Amino acid sequence: MDKNLLEQLNLWHEEDEFEQIIARILEIPEQDRDYDCISHLARAMNNLERYEEALQQLLTIEKQGEDDPLWHFRAGYAYYYLEQYEDAVREFETADQLAPKDQATLSFLVESRHGLAVMNRKRKQSLALQARNEQGRKHGAGKIPFEGFDLTSFWDDSDYALKQYVSEPPTDEIIASIEQELGYKLPASYIAMMKLHNGGVPINTCFPTEEATSWAEDHIAITGIMGIGREKPYSLCAEFGSKFMIEEWGYPDIGVVICDCPSAGHDVVMLDYRKCGRHGEPEVVHVDQECDYEITFLAENFEVFVRSLVHHDVYDTSEEGKYEDLRKVTHEEFSPLLSELCARVTEVDNMEEIIRAICTRIVEEKGYFAFHADELSTLMYDLQFWLYTKSYPQTNREQYLKAYEKMIAFGGSFSTGGYAPGFITDWLDDRIRQGMIGRTSDALTFKDTATKQLLEKLKAFASAT
Incomplete structure (x- = not known):
């Protein structure tokens, strides 16, 4: 590049005259623009928030800029503001390798990694929400409960879970007795699961939601699923069971509390019989004591609820x-x-x-x-x-x-x-x-x-x- 032109471009850059830089360089025939010329053009476009155009210019000299930390910084800068964080991280990491400890590079690298982490978490959450909705379409009431679903790897049988939740599989007599005491017929899918593993702590403890609760903006969490019985503390008719939560904590008498939550009583998951009656197929809802017992719909039935649970890593920040x-x-x-x-x-x-x-x-x-x-x-x-x-x-x-x-x-x-x-x-x-x-x-x-x-x-x- 001509020395006088280079001095003029640098002067305009110091004076924030970026439009002047772009206009002057575009006067030069495209075939006559060298590496430095295109670099200045891309920098000016970045400074005017014309990031896509800046990238287009930079990519025309990508090979020549392979060992130039400024090329990688400018490319990373454009990718960052285009919210293409994975590409931004790659370019800033390369810039740091070529010119270590540059503070601007390190700052943008940290911000790009943060943006990438947020984007990846939101992507996981979106996929979880899509999967939940798909489960709702596929698994309605009346089908074979949990067909094709691996219940053997569903539970986390820790010492705590075995002591507080897990009982022997319920007999038909116990089931009838519990239903009579609660005043509601339990869903067939719930009974089928409890006959295989009667209560416990699942490995996946989060359920995606489309609206906020007192727990989080985009999901609720459960601590465990109550079994059918009276023996273990977290069984339906035991010390901390459904009747206790309704009578002592004031939860609405709309059905059966089936899951406790990490808030230690301040929110629960319930089977909701308001639409179906005491002998029908209940929906699953979240009830939030912290918000005046606000009820949030979760799933069409118990099976959809279970199939839609996801690991807490999906919401890990x-x-x-x-x-x-x-x-x-x-x-x-x-x-x-x-x-x-x-x-x-x-x-x-x-x-x-x-x-x-x-x-x-x-x-x-x-x-x-x-x-x-x-x-x-x-x-x-x-x-x-x-x-x-x-x-x-x-x-x-x-x-x-x-x-x-x-x-x-x-x-x-x-x-x-x-x-x-x-x-x-x-x-x-x-x-x-x-x-x-x-x-x-x-x-x-x-x-x-x-x-x-x-x-x-x-x-x-x-x-x-």
Whole structure:
């Protein structure tokens, strides 16, 4: 590219004159536009939110940009804003490999991974909802119960489940007795399942919904399915059974409570006989005590309900939380106290970046931002103590524990959002017992040997930033 043109394009870029850049480059015949020219054109299009056009330009020079981190960054940028997160992750990862530790690249990589995690979860949820609706069309009342459905792998027979839920298969006499006590005829599909495995905790515990409840926006969860009997606590006519939930918890007398939920009584799943009468085929509904016993339709019958249960992984947001915490530790602002303490450090360079590097490693290993009793958490306890007592050398135990929560625990944007006091007091007692923290009068201070060890560890992280 002509040197004067390059200078002009860079000047327009600094002045946000992106339209000028595009107009000038498009004046050049297409066959005469070189790699740098097309790169500037794509960058300007990205800055004007013309992402599809930017990608079209970048793909014409894909081969030449194979080893150029800027090409991959710009492609990733376009993919990101087009919400094509899988492609964005690929390009930002390549850009990071070619030019490691570029902050803009790392920031977009974290955001792209977060977007991909959200997209994958929503895709799973959509598939689960489609499957639920398909089950409703296929499995109506009157067919052979659970034909073709593998009930042998349905249950999670933990010690808790066996103790609290699972009874011996019910006899016809017990079934008749329970139905008489409840005042409702139980569905044939429910009876068929209970004769094979009488109550228990299923492996799949979530049911997709199209409307929100007090549990979640897009699903409800169950703890277990009640068996037919009176013996186990979570059986239909036992201690925490259907009659108990209706009489003691005030649930509407519309049928039979068949599932308890993780809210410990604040929502349940019921067989609803309002449409069919006491001897008909009931629908399955969710009843929400937290919302004035609001009733939400779930399934046409019990079999459809069971077939439509999905694993809790479908609604797992931990991966999204991980990427949100990675974004937090990479970019969010330090508390005023932590910023002040870092600014006073002369022993190592880039104290703030060292803290971010350590906390990034913590999130990558744990999947979330928190300090416990592990090695990296202990390093952060040591570091915070050294930072604080270096600036405030007359600090006693009580004063430090009060100041501790103002650094990171409740430090604003860059924060774990809380802490268990036992971890920090146990750490402090251990360091005193090990001779790493000493007392001068009532004040606490890091010993010289402990400080030296800490600085060596910090320098290792400094070399990685």
